[in-house]
Amino acid sequence: MSPDILDEAIEIWFGPQHVSAHGWAAKLTLIGDYIVECDPHAGYFHRSAEKVLEFRNFRQGPLVMERLCMLESFLMEYPYVSAVEQIAGLEVPERARIMRTILMEASRIHSLQFWWGQFAAELGLFTMLLWPWVDREYFLDAFEELTGSRHAVSFNTPGGVKYDFTDKFLKKLDRALLRIEERLPKFKDMLLHGPTFRLRTKNVGLFSAEQGLRWGLSGPNIKACGVPMDLRKDKPDSNLAYDLADWEVPTVHNEEHPGQSDAYDRMVQRFLEVETSINIIRQLLPQIPEGPIIDPKARAKANRLPEGEAYGRVEGTRGITSLWLKTTEKAQTAYRAKIRGPCFASYYALKHLVPGSRFADFIVIFGSLDPYPGLWDR
Amino acid sequence: MGFFSTLGEIFTILKHVFSQVFERPFTVLYPYEDREHPERTRGRHIHIREKCTACAQCVRACPVVAIRIDKSDRKYEKDAALYFDYTRCIFCGLCVQACRFNALFHTKVVDLSEPERERLHYDPERIETLDRDPLEWRGSRFR
Numbered sequence: 001m002s003p004d005i006l007d008e009a010i011e012i013w014f015g016p017q018h019v020s021a022h023g024w025a026a027k028l029t030l031i032g033d034y035i036v037e038c039d040p041h042a043g044y045f046h047r048s049a050e051k052v053l054e055f056r057n058f059r060q061g062p063l064v065m066e067r068l069c070m071l072e073s074f075l076m077e078y079p080y081v082s083a084v085e086q087i088a089g090l091e092v093p094e095r096a097r098i099m100r101t102i103l104m105e106a107s108r109i110h111s112l113q114f115w116w117g118q119f120a121a122e123l124g125l126f127t128m129l130l131w132p133w134v135d136r137e138y139f140l141d142a143f144e145e146l147t148g149s150r151h152a153v154s155f156n157t158p159g160g161v162k163y164d165f166t167d168k169f170l171k172k173l174d175r176a177l178l179r180i181e182e183r184l185p186k187f188k189d190m191l192l193h194g195p196t197f198r199l200r201t202k203n204v205g206l207f208s209a210e211q212g213l214r215w216g217l218s219g220p221n222i223k224a225c226g227v228p229m230d231l232r233k234d235k236p237d238s239n240l241a242y243d244l245a246d247w248e249v250p251t252v253h254n255e256e257h258p259g260q261s262d263a264y265d266r267m268v269q270r271f272l273e274v275e276t277s278i279n280i281i282r283q284l285l286p287q288i289p290e291g292p293i294i295d296p297k298a299r300a301k302a303n304r305l306p307e308g309e310a311y312g313r314v315e316g317t318r319g320i321t322s323l324w325l326k327t328t329e330k331a332q333t334a335y336r337a338k339i340r341g342p343c344f345a346s347y348y349a350l351k352h353l354v355p356g357s358r359f360a361d362f363i364v365i366f367g368s369l370d371p372y373p374g375l376w377d378r
Numbered sequence: 379m380g381f382f383s384t385l386g387e388i389f390t391i392l393k394h395v396f397s398q399v400f401e402r403p404f405t406v407l408y409p410y411e412d413r414e415h416p417e418r419t420r421g422r423h424i425h426i427r428e429k430c431t432a433c434a435q436c437v438r439a440c441p442v443v444a445i446r447i448d449k450s451d452r453k454y455e456k457d458a459a460l461y462f463d464y465t466r467c468i469f470c471g472l473c474v475q476a477c478r479f480n481a482l483f484h485t486k487v488v489d490l491s492e493p494e495r496e497r498l499h500y501d502p503e504r505i506e507t508l509d510r511d512p513l514e515w516r517g518s519r520f521r
């Protein structure tokens with residue numbers, strides 16, 4: 001690059017006031033319309049969740065966790081709850097095990113519906129913002145019927161779950177599933193077969209599986225490259241009931257660039273994720289047995305934990321979410337908790353992905369990786 | 379572009395306009411009617427002092443220190459002067475689950491906004507009375 005060209009380079013800040021930049025900012029160096037350097041900045045959303053967890057007891061901890069990402073609150077609570085259960089040696093009843101899994105998958109669907117509405121809006125397809133968000137309300141209604149709250153559900157607790165299923169809830173969940181089953185082919189047709197969406201996303205933000213694994217990506221971003229990496233299959237959790245359903249890890253194969261994925265593939269991948277989740281819920285719903293929903297000794301055991309450390313993890317909507325918990329003897333609170341959010345990796349992948357692309361494609365690449373600010377700034 | 383095709387397009391537009399006008403709206407006219415709140419809605423609390431033993435389990439369970447019991451206050455029977463701070467409360471429901479004597483409940487009142495910040499500090503008398511009924515589903519008043 002000759003120095004004359006570099007003289008023309010301009011630096012601009014994308015965010016934190018930009019409409020699409022909800023709590024993040026990236027410094028972009030532009031030559032003409034092309035980005036030559038991207039410097040993402042984290043830290044605008046920092047709420048010291050790890051420190052806060054050191055001052056909350058083990059029943060209050062999940063409340064902090066679910067506030068990290070409100071879209072997948074059932075999933076976010078689980079790593080903490082799982083770590084506490086491992087240290088305390090709590091047995092989760094079969095009924096609670098299946099109930100947890102069903103709600104985690106429902107939470108995944110509603111989170112993806114939120115994401116694809118937002119992603120389509122970033123591309124300028126405003127109808128696709130409103131339609132999935134109407135369907136999302138059906139899931140939120142079901143969650144409200146079950147727990148009394150739409151987002152801050154506070155459902156999982158060490159040793160089981162807090163609220164039992166009611167007939168009214170099951171009816172509402174079924175209504176939400178029917179609605180998404182009916183509308184999903186329509187959305188697929190509108191987005192994937194429409195020319196606007198294809199033109200904006202095909203061959204944009206292309207990276208290979210090796211690159212993705214080196215950057216630490218996980219979840220749908222890496223599955224879109226054709227790597228069937230999924231914690232639900234790879235490391236089955238004994239407190240979740242994924243083994244009771246018959247399902248396959250969905251992956252996408254890009255025919256033009258084998259082993260790579262672009263923004264379009266990542267969208268297709270997320271449609272497949274929704275279909276898988278619906279499949280799992282439909283198989284698990286008839287299998288719920290009668291019985292208790294919480295270990296009777298859970299309350300006493302979770303009051304004071306023995307010395308130990310544990311690692312709880314879950315395959316979240318955006319990738320592997322995990323928490324490492326260390327306790328001291330007769331601990332009432334955590335000695336140290338370390339959260340691993342999937343989005344820090346996907347946010348900093350922009351540094352390698354964006355240079356060379358046009359300025360208008362920047363938000364497409366960002367949106368297709370589905371980062372959530374609350375998950376990179378804990 | 380013939381006369382009849384233009385007329386046809388106008389009729390198509392009019393058809394959609396009329397179907398929108400006579401369709402039921404998706405939203406509710408909030409101050410006059412409210413949506414149906416489920417049975418487990420976590421709204422503002424109500425304290426039943428006849429059952430309360432001032433054991434302070436709710437105070438211990440609260441993750442955000444929104445509840446305070448003033449045991450030296452002799453004005454209230456059983457010393458259970460419960461102060462509730464709704465500027466802090468996150469409506470997690472742990473206090474209601476911690477209460478073994480069924481003395482603390484959530485109500486369906488979810489709209490708590492007040493003109494002044496101090497009005498959200500509920501004193502013992504206010505937390506045990508509902509100053510108004512929760513908004514009921516009044517059906518389709520404007521439909």
